[in-house]
Amino acid sequence: MSDTRPKKSKLGLREIASVAHVSIATVSRVLNGSNRVDPAIQKSVLAAAADLEIDFLQRKKTKALAFLLCNRAMQHAFHSRILLGAEAYCASRNWELLFQSLDYPAHVPSKELLLPKVLQRHDLVRGVVLAGTNSTNLLELLGEKGVPFVVLGNNVMGEFTDAKCDVVFSDDVQGGHDMTRYLISLGHRCIGFVGNIGLPWFARCFAGYQRAMEEAGLAPRHSTVNSENEAEIGYLGTKSLLARGEPVTAIFAGNDPTAHGVYKALRDSGLNIPDDVSVVGCDDTVGSYLYPTLTTIREFPEQLGKQMVELLVNRIADPGQKPQPVTVPTELIKRDSCRRFQPSEEIAAAGALQGAMI
Amino acid sequence: MSDTRPKKSKLGLREIASVAHVSIATVSRVLNGSNRVDPAIQKSVLAAAADLEIDFLQRKKTKALAFLLCNRAMQHAFHSRILLGAEAYCASRNWELLFQSLDYPAHVPSKELLLPKVLQRHDLVRGVVLAGTNSTNLLELLGEKGVPFVVLGNNVMGEFTDAKCDVVFSDDVQGGHDMTRYLISLGHRCIGFVGNIGLPWFARCFAGYQRAMEEAGLAPRHSTVNSENEAEIGYLGTKSLLARGEPVTAIFAGNDPTAHGVYKALRDSGLNIPDDVSVVGCDDTVGSYLYPTLTTIREFPEQLGKQMVELLVNRIADPGQKPQPVTVPTELIKRDSCRRFQPSEEIAAAGALQGAMI
């Protein structure tokens, strides 16, 4: 290779040990076991190592990252596409990727969580990609343990200040904003949002929707259903919007599977898409399978996965750098589920909805 | 633990080495590096080890399996669900799971394939789960290298005799048979199959269809499109069936995404589902999103994943046992895309199809 340094004397644990005034065994522990070593000693060993060799990481045999899919069955193919993106980037950079799913409670102090055994293997797993749905307690725990990690920001529960760790977002807030503006530009004024705002990915989409509505001087109206089942959220949310007599001409579903539930509810109520009601979704997972095909917000999960690994690898290389947030844009995909709405139709539309309520 | 043996003297590499009359280093290599050791010596070391200790595998630190997703973007969520099933079973048995995707050419002799580096790490990866689409050259290579593996039988290209390795099948042949019989029981006589028979998963489904048709004394008629894009296969295959003037009253799509293409083609031709033509699919990935909802064959990918890992773990524990094939059954899911067909309608149906051809 292109190693220009003359390798003065054999560089090994022995040398580090003598510089740091500890035993070889301790150096070995610091360098990979990492467990059961006094932080002060660990620090001095690391310093000694840094003195002697720049790239101790290179020296190691296996470089693996863990991909933790948390609290979520791999629905919608969305997360599996994130995994693929992550894997592709890993492969290109000669990292292995361990896949593991993990369920943990959201409302338990970080002390009481126990990490999967893989992550204990500091000599194998050098960092963690957190996909799925996470809550701040796990982030804290990883922070305390000093395990480098990146998290998919869209799906973090609870108050989440992104300043404290590397995080990748899919810009669904902007996507929701764009989409709402699009519906407004088509002439819609009464646009209902259906989702479960208790879940962060719905909340973010809703935030974009809400902002766009307020900017346009329109009243946001939403129907939130406290469920984890997305088709159910869409179905019940729509039924409830209709039952309240909201004169909606368009419904914004918080994601594509939810839109599927919306479709079903509208059909059950005898309403036609898009003639009676326009529908839009978000995430572009199953929108193209629906009928009529769904106007939605395309996200780029492979890109999210790639970005996450990229941030993580950078952090491992330079643990000191300050946390970095990355946002991946979204794209508005226009399909057949929307139509232009003439304000003059409003009375007629209201009539149709009245009919549907019977 | 429940170790009843008295552990006569410290059991270690030293003891094995002396029994096998080789150096400790060689024993170490056999036990994990495995590379660069004469097969004869390897065998004798293994024998010596077996003499001394039953469970040398237990001794090892990391037990990881590799999940190789081959030659396939993770479409349809089908393979990601296999992964989830595999991971769940791994976790329950304290195995780690490395995920890696891999593309390789099908028509290259096994000598010329190069395995991903992870698999070289015999000390880490103890076996391989082959998902995605595989061809026999990779199977041969793994066999030669002595790497334990299981393969998803449905997606193996080329002549594949399952006698030579552990293999798990989803019983889509039976599923295709059941489905065809179901269509026949609804009164359909002229049933077209749409797919790409060059691809093994279509071929298997088609085999079931063909057998059922022949058993019923009906003529199989299929339209195969040489493409990898499933929606395209469905669309073009259907268009071509119609263009040939086949008086089909039902179409069997080789999988759900293909059925989506079939839907589109029928709609473009002005035909109603199921009034003019009944449609069925296979795999139950997106069938529930289609409109009308698709009658299809449910498969159980999580179960497939679990079974694969189970076979693999058994083989690792006992490499001598003879190859074992496992078949996971399928389930017929009846939805809205089929209707009963009265033979008397045949002339009318033919008329509708004629109209569609214009």
Add this chain to the structure above:
DNA sequence: TGCTGCACGTGAAATTTTTCTGTATTGTAG
């Protein structure tokens, strides 16, 4: 306050892994 037990953290020693080196074997060209 002093004792006891326990958990942590360390170095020495034992064990294992990896590198290095010498030898044998196989293939290839003359």
Add this chain to the structure above:
DNA sequence: CTACAATACAGAAAAATTTCACGTGCAGCA
């Protein structure tokens, strides 16, 4: 058929890891 080269492979030695046993400090308890 010989000479040379390239490669494979085992063992010795070096390096790294893990185990073991011991000291230290702290909490619980008398």
